[in-house]
Amino acid sequence: MDWLPALIGPDDGNLTVSQACARAAVLFFFGILCMRITGRRSFSGLTPLDVFVAIVIGSNISRVMIGKVPVVPSLCATALIALLHRLLALATVRSSTLGLFLKGRPQILVRNGAVIPAALRRHNVSKEDLDEALRLGGLEHVEQAKLVTFERGGRISVIARDG
Structure with a gap:
């Protein structure tokens, strides 16, 4: 994994133009992956929870973009949030009580x-x-x-x- 720091740069915000562009490309596809994991509704703002998840994912991706946080742990945490959102969405389909708690x-x-x-x-x-x-x-x-x-x-x- 020695090639990764050379490609995407350090996590201290000191990125070259090519490293910033490499991060942008990686994060673009990561964002698509997050949309596929959470489903379309989380980015259409149907519920306050969906909006919250979209903001958190966007915030995390932006911090990775500017190089202020470690890339791999941050992307893993962001993917976990997307996965938890998807699991909660699936659970609310099966449990009206959970749906009432989360959505009112x-x-x-x-x-x-x-x-x-x-x-x-x-x-x-x-x-x-x-x-x-x-x-x-x-x-x-x-x-x-x-x-x-x-x-x-x-x-x-x-x-x-x-x-």
Whole structure:
């Protein structure tokens, strides 16, 4: 493994241009590997946990890129985080209790055109946020909504009343 330090440079931040480029190439493919391990959803921001994992992976990769941490241990730790995320995702499919713990429950904000103010406050959803969700759902007025839900991933979904 004597060739590795020569290729990717030292872990003290003193990299040559070619060493920085070599790290970038290695980390590019490592990032693809992490996306394959965790699955597409972790990088689409579906839940707060997915966003957290994406930030941690990105942060770890950036630290390796600039040469401030040992490469192999850092990549191993990052791969472990990706693998743990994948395992948790698989476990939540099989265990609704674990899914509730990690993702929470969807919360109803509006039912049959009636706003539930306590639910808005609890989830820090302003009237403007609610109005935006209604517009994105194709509605002009809250009275047109059958159901408005603050989903587990942080999005607001809207179901229109019939007619």
